[in-house]
Amino acid sequence: MRFVLPLLLFGSSLITDGWAQRKSTAKRTSTAIAMKSEAQGALSVSFLSAPDGAALAGGTSAQRSLNLGTVSLAGGAQNANVQVQKLPGRFVVSTRFGLSIESGSQHAASATVLAALAVPDPAYTFRLDGITLETVPQLLQGQARIGTALMHRLEIEVPTSLTEKNSQLHNAIIFQVIPN
């Protein structure tokens, strides 16, 4: 038991590193001084409705909902600022939203933004700014400016072969922001 606990903890730390920590190993440190510095430069993420996008609703600024409403190939979208593009064998539902990254200090001018689907969804294809999302985090932006709200386009590809059985789309996109 004495050996198991540290091993488990180490495994957890590895997972955390792989998902959320800086990519640069040179800057990674575990000293108390460095951690204090990081504390001053804490980041925060907030979502905002784009002027030409669907309205975000509910939750905290970092946990919001985007309801695209009812969409169909023939009828298009019923919600404002939601577009439907018809393609052979499928249609693409799209809208825009804003992502703002704020920092408690001025140490980092930019950040790396990763995005991942919360749960796998083989029925639909999710794309953010043209990048296909998976449950594994994908690099969305390598140099996202901190302090500026950046607009992103979400596209969801809906095959026409989907039937009523799986017509409810419900997923979440998890954004991870790492200061550069």
Added chain:
Amino acid sequence: MKKLTLFAFVAALMMISSVAFAQTTASGTLTVTATVNGTISLVFNSDPSGVALSGTGTNAATLAFGTVQAFGGALTAGVTRSVIAGTSFTVSSPVDVFVDRSNVASANYTLNAQLNAADAVNTWSVGGVPVTNAAAATITATGAYTSNIPETVALTIPFTTASGTNISNAINFTATAN
């Protein structure tokens, strides 16, 4: 004592890991929801052997037979004429009906047609099925999706109709997923 040291070490590691995770990165979650509705759509296309429709490729097309007469004269391209001696003549043209589906588990569709306004003088038919204003007539109960299905629209005009008479009506088509 060893146990205490071990737990202290573990606790310290947990705190370091937790602080490093929370303070050097930030995360946000955007929940996305939508409801996909199943739909079918119907458009009219010009049949290669029929009259060229205006508004082809839409669900509001116009089939113009042009000037028609029982005997002689020049018919509009794609118009076919037949005559029942001493009674009436019929002009007809195939029109392609294209029904597409999306997000529905339907194998085929039923196509109904109904005259928009009553016509007590002339006789109308679609695909050989008489069409009136009284009730919708079933043209086919097993229409195939994503195919141009030629349906012949025919108009029978009695010989008693005065020359120069203008005939205009609309046929409302309804496709229903089976």
